[in-house]
Amino acid sequence: MTLSESAAAPVDEVVLEAVGLTKHFPVRRRLRDLFSRTPAVVHAVDDVSFALRRGRVTALVGESGSGKSTVARLLAQIYPRTAGDIRLHGTSTRVRGGRPFRSYVRRVQLILQDPFASLNPVHTVRYHLTRSLKIHGNAGHGAEDLDAALGRLLTRVSLTPPERYLDAFPHELSGGQRQRVAIARALGADPEVLLADEPVSMLDVSIRLGVLNLLQDLKERLNIAILYITHDIASARYFADETIVMYAGRMVEGGDSETVTQNPAHPYTRLLTDSAPDPERITGDGAGVDTAAGKDRGQGEPPSLIAPPAGCRFHPRCPHAMRRCTTDLPPRLDIGDRPGHWAACWLYDPDTVAADAPGSAAPDADPAVPPPPAAVEQDGTATLGEAR
Incomplete structure (x- = not known):
């Protein structure tokens, strides 16, 4: 197409x-794993x-x-x-x-993270783009068509005039210019x-x-x-x-x-949004840091993916973890505030929250953290407790 x-x-x-x-x-097997049936x-x-x-x-x-x-x-x-x-x-x-x-x-084209690593340092911009156009059959039928196609690609990524960049090497360009060349190379495939x-x-x-x-x-x-x-x-x-x-x-x-981003439902998403710089939260007095019994929210390391935890993989770091979180994998649950908004979190299953009574918290749960409400308030705002 x-x-x-x-x-x-x-x-x-x-x-x-x-x-x-x-x-x-x-994973590379060790000697003691040679007789294991599940690698x-x-x-x-x-x-x-x-x-x-x-x-x-x-x-x-x-x-x-x-x-x-x-x-x-x-x-x-x-x-x-x-x-x-x-x-x-x-x-x-x-x-x-x-x-x-x-x-x-x-x-389907992939644009990689590091443009300097994804471009061959010994070849010019002209070589990279020409190779993309020829491989995917978009180079035209002669040198004139090829030059016109190269000019269109560089103009499309705002590298103008094209003649200034065609014969440049990657190290002669800035990081932003190299990434634009990488995007132009991807566009060469249409x-x-x-x-x-x-x-x-x-x-x-x-x-x-x-x-x-x-x-x-x-x-x-x-x-x-x-x-x-x-x-x-x-x-x-x-x-x-x-x-x-x-x-x-x-x-x-x-x-x-x-x-x-504005009404995150899952506790992990809330940690991500709280970690983003926000001038309104910079008060100089530590406000906005949710500490309960001396613990920061989300403290700890991500789990091992060789032996991931059962149930919800976030439960070892979650400040609202319940007993079911440690055993059962949560499905997608509709939040109800906006169409299509969902979270894989047992906090939005009323039966699970009702079964986890306030006095029967999981062994690792912090008693100073009150259990969140079951689902969503009437105005559609997720009721996990604001951390900001």
């Missing part, structure tokens, strides 16, 4: 879909499901090690999946290389989906906004679907239409970006 055909396609059409996507990496694996991604829609940005948010980049590489089919399905326009796809893989990446794996985290703060505005403009003008992977939930609110939060390889909350 060409860019003109992509722009004419209906907005919100599902282009790429992950269904129960799972990836386990085998150890790293549970990098478990049961991840979402859809990328044309003309919309979906943000995948979480701390380092939560499985975000693994999801991007699974969708790019760089990693083979352990379980689940990847559907392109509703059709299940599994490619291993050769022409099927080339046909797939013509429609893709329908861009998988942006933390595209601004390696850039100076002063130029991050320019790259995000560029991706926003490409989304609107070319009507493509974008997966935006980041650990900065504040930028997800600014840039993305939908936000999905991941923790320890699992999805814990999802919904439209404004709701997820």
